[in-house]
Amino acid sequence: MKELGLNPPTATSPIAITEPFLLFTVEGVKELRRDLSSRDRSEARMKAEAGNLYRPRECEALLNAVSQAAGVELVPVFDYDIAHTNVQVDAEKAKNEDIYQDLPDAEPPKQPTDPSLIDQKLPTGDINDKNAVVGDWHNDVFPWVCVLMLSDPTGMSGGETALRKGDGSFLKVRGPELGYAVVMQGGSIHHAALKQHGAGERITMVTSLRPKDPLAIDGTTLGRVKIVSDPDALFKQWTTYRMDVVSARALALKKKFVEESLSGEEIREEMKKWVDEQKKYLDFTVTEMEPWTGEDESDANRWRK
Ligand SMILES: [Fe+2]
Structure with a gap:
């Protein structure tokens, strides 16, 4: 990513593309x-x-x-x-x-x-x-x-x-x-x-x-996939995997609160940050299931705004 001069907020590794x-x-x-x-x-x-x-x-x-x-x-x-x-x-x-x-x-x-x-x-x-x-x-x-x-x-x-x-x-x-x-x-x-x-x-x-x-x-999106998919099957898997992710995140934060001795102010701050992130994640989970608008280019970037 660095060699390409990129630093995308969605990156989960410094690797942009591998050699074959x-x-x-x-x-x-x-x-x-x-x-x-x-x-x-x-x-x-x-x-x-x-x-x-x-x-x-x-x-x-x-x-x-x-x-x-x-x-x-x-x-x-x-x-x-x-x-x-x-x-x-x-x-x-x-x-x-x-x-x-x-x-x-x-x-x-x-x-x-x-x-x-x-x-x-x-x-x-x-x-x-x-x-x-x-x-x-x-x-x-x-x-x-x-x-x-x-x-x-x-x-x-x-x-x-x-x-x-x-x-x-x-x-x-x-x-x-x-x-x-x-x-x-x-x-x-x-x-x-x-x-x-x-x-x-x-x-x-x-x-x-x-x-x-x-x-x-x-950074997973549904993009154009939803136009060519059976919504019954796709949305069931999309929402259940997203709920699994949020559940795991909730357990991780709970563990932190139980095991670390944080001050009330620290807990409030951590909780607020967590809730803000999950709100975005869950909102995006819903908007991605709305009908396709044809906004090709912006689609993959929409959730980042
Ligand atoms: Fe591609």
Whole structure:
């Protein structure tokens, strides 16, 4: 964050983005792609997949690796939105082939690119040029993301992530190679995905994470997620996790009052600070469930005001 000239109030670690690190072997990538190729989106299968994801040992090993990279212990935001997959493919090819079964051949996985060799110019030279980026410049809805590459991007150009620095300029960061992941504090950094050139496929899996510690700043928002979600399931999980956080915070403060000999004035001050913080947190919990207003850019920043 310091190198980028940033000091966001929502940051929970000094790490803005990691170097790509190996997270899955080629065999692991193949398994994930096989899973994605299943056309069976039935509830039974979704449950089986969730069961797979939550096999405790694997889940713990993954979260440990990702947390270690982030410099803060992370957990999935909530079950409803553990991850999503971005798929970019050649339209003609996708018509005729099962793109997920068309397995990558880069073996063993490698991350050969020296990050210092990245050309720091945008294709058009203009940071605000809509043609240079995919979607918009934005902050992510969730505090942390883990982006895992499920394609072999060898030979492709473009497709980097551009991060907005404190002085308004930007830094281009190369995406990960097959089986590699980067962990980014995307909720606290204004960023954009740059367009990729060439016709190759690009499949990435993006996991949504938040700090495990309920006392940490929680910058989680619902943003556009609520437009494409079942509100019954989403709001139940959103509100219950937020109440868990507030409960844990209440217990922590209670413990402090019980165990430390504070003066009446100190208790009053501590309590006021705590209540003010929880009021904001709870108010935001409610306003995030209100209908989408279409305020794209400000959405991730709204709760900070
Ligand atoms: Fe993003």
